[in-house]
Amino acid sequence: MASSNTEIAHEFPPFFRVFKDGRVERLMIPHDPPPLHPKPGVEYKDVVISSETGVSARVFFPKIDGPDQKLPLLIHYHGGGFCAGSPFDSVTHNYLTSLVAAANLIAVSVDYRLAPEHPLPIAYDDSWAALQWISSHANGSGPEPLFNNHVDFGRVFLVGESAGANIAQHVAVRAGVTGLGGVKPVGLILAHPFFVGKEPDKMIEFLYPSCSRVNDDPKLNPNVDPNLSKMGCERVLVFVAEKDWLKSRGVGYCETLGKIGWTGAVELMENEGEDHCFHLFNSDSEKAEMLMKRTVSFINQE
Template sequence: MESDPTQITHDFPPFFRVHSTGHIERYITHDFKPPLRPPLPPPNPPIPPQTPLIFYTHGGGFSIESAFSSTYHRLLNSLASLSRSLIVSVDYRLAPEHPIPACYEDSFAALKWLHDSSPSDPWIADHADLRRVYLAGDSAGANIAHNTLVRARSEGGFGIGFAGLILVHPFFGIGKADRLWDYICPGSGGVDDPRLHPMAHPGLMAGLGCGRVLICVAEKDFLRSRGLGYYRSLKESGWNGVVEMFETSGEPHVFHLLDPTCANAAALLTRIVEFVNSGVRVLSSV
């Protein structure tokens, strides 16, 4: 049955709308891809004893999708295989039921788990090089990855070496008004909140706690200008690192999730793999 539009109090397509009863109705729901049981046989060639680790946060406007969906299961399996990396895929509480900063708190807690569990988790203990950790994400997940790195830097890094930050079609606001942000982050600093718009805070950008950053944008993405703005602001901030840009022509926002088999999706994945495998410089390690 279709919803009665007179009973909708807030509407944020393509993410969710809110009924007068408080019921949250999402436009897009995700499936659930459980972990493989039993696990796959050991890969051939085997995973190296000390391999980079990619700490990946999914996108979805802070309010949809999951680390357990087939969309991200497929993407990160491909990324792990091609980059010969170990991947920790971060799930987090979704807005609006869990307003911001819930997503940031959950991501940071997962990062601390990565460090705290490293002696006991066999995959991390046997294969992960915690001196080469890449924080990555797409869309809102890229925003969360950036903010997780900023907080980790401010709290000393707790022994993790942050080798790079990978931002795919990052969400850093859409301009002078952002209704979604105002709704899911009540009491925030508005559109210039440093979590939403770090480019308005040069000192924050200058203290980014890694040595390399890759920013991926798409020509027809409505967020393209914000990705380019992040790139320019980081270069001009006095940050002591190397920032790289990769743009895909003719494509919209997160096209690689919508059509993962297209040639441009393969090229984007290849560029991310090259970034992971081409550098080991670590700026922040405590």
């Protein structure tokens, strides 16, 4: 009989497996991670959001042109099925470096804690706490001087891909319901969002053990959220990919926004012939560049 440290209790490829002794092995960590691709004029720094929880973030910023320059702020939540990914990995780092260079903005990517070691809804709570911490700089007296001095808090955008898009959507609704001390996000950008459907999702059920019915949880399924019409932003841009099995859920989300009385503007863009989050892994492709240009245009439109 296999010992408990080698016998598998749960396995959810391509994300992780759990052994009977409780050890978690992640399956998506490359042996030779791709290199970071620096962009001229773009720098980054890491900040601690909560010393109590260990939540941190990576901040990306362009060259600042004088002490009074104010730039838009993009708040990013990474994908990875709530159990993988990081602001510090090369995929997120390279994408946000390129976006900062293209849009001339400040971006912050939140390192929320990952399940299953930190079960859902911890990722949502960490992400909301990060948004509150960022908003604490709006009066110019927060702990991070870059935010105090150079962020235009009238131009704040929430963005995420896959599970990160789910989180971004949730915190946008939460901001509309509870407020952020005068800071109201202008826009929400969701790339190939992960929302649960009607069918069972065994991995999400495992990651969210305190939830009896994940399909009916408004964080995972915004179509059943009674507060969706109160979402705290003015514009939403949703990207879906033709070959992505999640495409119908992104389309359905846009349709729901049009039915419930939300007063903002919603735009849907389909990436034809592409699969889930292709723009992160094939960033030099023509269609990835089109997605980037549309994102920049959405951010910079008046």
